[in-house]
Amino acid sequence: MTTVSQAPGVEPDGARLLARLAALADIGRTGSGACCRLALTDDDRRGRDLVVGWMRELGLQVSIDPIGNVFGLRPGRRADLAPVMTGSHIDTVRTGGAYDGNYGVLAGLEVVAALNDAGVSTERPLVVAFFTNEEGARFAPDMLGSLVYAGGLALDEALATRAIDGAVLGEELARIGYAGSAPLGGIRPAAFVELHVEQGPVLDLEGITIGAVESLQGISWQQVDIVGQSNHAGTTPMRMRHDAGYAAAAVAHFVRALTREMGGDQVGTVGKVDLTPNLINVIAARASLTVDLRNTDEALLQRAETRLAAFLDELAATEGVSISTQRLARFEPVRFDPGIAARIAAQAEALGYTHRRMSSGAGHDAQMLARICPTAMIFVPSVGGISHNPAEHTQPADLVAGLRVLFATLLQLANEGA
């Protein structure tokens, strides 16, 4: 397997990347220091304008598709070969950090800048992309732009999506000047590599610099509604209770026990519980809770769902409560391309970075791109696993490490298959 040797002496400039990250983070900055560039707001437009300006300065051929995804293409020596694409998104949640999404896009620009500076060309074209509404904080679903690009959601339907503030996506897109005319899915990449901060604690806690991300967890979100009987906490004997609050606790307790029993990648969380009437001395009449189950293996995720359903049936019978469930979200796990994950690991090794294979617990545009081309991701550590928070942080040295691994991987992919 070839390594970084394809362009000896050429190095991306970490300081330039950090400066661009800082400049972009200044747009939509809130009083608490967070980044707030909700998709298709004026702040998102300002962020897009800045990045598109940088693309043009770097000589990239900018195209915008009808859902507002932006592509900056650097021609290769062979126009007949499909390009290698990198990128991510630049929209943020309401309390976003400086790196999530932005890092992958601006690292892509730095790869281009370094090649430009060194006068190095590649066989295949290189494309740096950013996709619309990855966060889903203003419009549902998340990863909407890449989903539409990959053919998973009809354009008309996507454009009609209504924001939590009532605005219509298509109108907002036109308003900020990003309803483009490039053919949807017109650029079909040979490969896609997304560089991203981990947003989890694994690399940070294990002291590893590079994650070669070979899969992405499947997600099962359910709402569980329990109807019991409100009664006096003092006068109602235990045997006569139909306690929705206890039943909710039993579900959360079961979810933990299930993950322990299944082991492996199975995770489960009850993060939201609401009791009614929620009083100290009243047995709860109703409980509403959410169950978040994730696994990298679809069969195991289905097994977890089946086990939960059986437990809910049993619980309803023993506690004398009625339980209904509602599916809030369901995504199958994604297997990234093992070859690209192997290249990422090999480049990290060659550059002297500690690395491991891993799975992504969060959703990313890469999972949509994986539908149409070989795809994998590069992770760098998130300090404390914190993201979607102004305290989101990745050490500059790790940001540079990820940039260098991305550079080497893209260069390798862009010179292959020629």
Next chain:
Amino acid sequence: MTTVSQAPGVEPDGARLLARLAALADIGRTGSGACCRLALTDDDRRGRDLVVGWMRELGLQVSIDPIGNVFGLRPGRRADLAPVMTGSHIDTVRTGGAYDGNYGVLAGLEVVAALNDAGVSTERPLVVAFFTNEEGARFAPDMLGSLVYAGGLALDEALATRAIDGAVLGEELARIGYAGSAPLGGIRPAAFVELHVEQGPVLDLEGITIGAVESLQGISWQQVDIVGQSNHAGTTPMRMRHDAGYAAAAVAHFVRALTREMGGDQVGTVGKVDLTPNLINVIAARASLTVDLRNTDEALLQRAETRLAAFLDELAATEGVSISTQRLARFEPVRFDPGIAARIAAQAEALGYTHRRMSSGAGHDAQMLARICPTAMIFVPSVGGISHNPAEHTQPADLVAGLRVLFATLLQLANEGA
């Protein structure tokens, strides 16, 4: 043991009791059909005025003490003997029913009315009382009037109590004309019997008419605050979690298991749980929940508290969360007078009613009176165990049954020890 034979042919009038209950329930009636006579409001004053008017019509000597407790005394043949007292309260919660409290007071008046009608006198004086602010819905603590009467709370302190609406108890008492001048605790009864609806489901579910209440549960209320670490529900491996939401569920699960293991009268409820941030895909950073433990036996209640504390210590260590507790309320169990409870059971038997010994799960003025004289309670069924609710209901036949047992018991007590 003597029974109702002391006044052969004399019967209280159930219809007259029901009419008085209906008239009192009309005062403070809300749009939803509930009774709302929060303590020392204008509606409470109107209710008090109605009941005091009835007392005077019945020839009772009305006295009001400085905390607003009202006593109506019917002289006995022997002025040197301490009176037998009955009564309860007429304040309500915001969504009160027609019976809670009112029933015991108005049944006491009907006992007097029946004796008056038949021209029957008793050896000891009879007193019908109602106590201020039993519900605690406007002023804390509940059972305030009887607590002050029994010497458990200083008058000055009680008068300075501030309502949830900001008003001062002493000022409200004066404003509605119920700051009396009778010496506090001046009437010292030989015995106290309180008739009340059960407010629990036991009698209704078991099809039993009369409860001879021989004890009142001790109450332990704690707030449990758990601080964990907020993290992404997808990217955080199970072994790295410090999940305050799971810990809260584990506490509720433990409380149920503890009651099952201890059995007997031990009850336990987690009725209130609040997670932060309470989001589907975020491991909860903080949880606040309440634990309500009750037992009729102080040693067992302490054992339950000790077991809970040990569990919390263990949970804090295994989940890596910090847990603090705060005592919200603590009352020792009350043992009522076994002799009076036995008389109640015997009178119920003699009158042909099904009956059982039982414990009260709710607090009552009787628990304060038990500090100063032999005391017990009579319960009648609450349909579905519902109380503090406009749907509170007791069948008229059961209301009359309770009245007849009260009548017989009071008559017996008032003719004893002469």
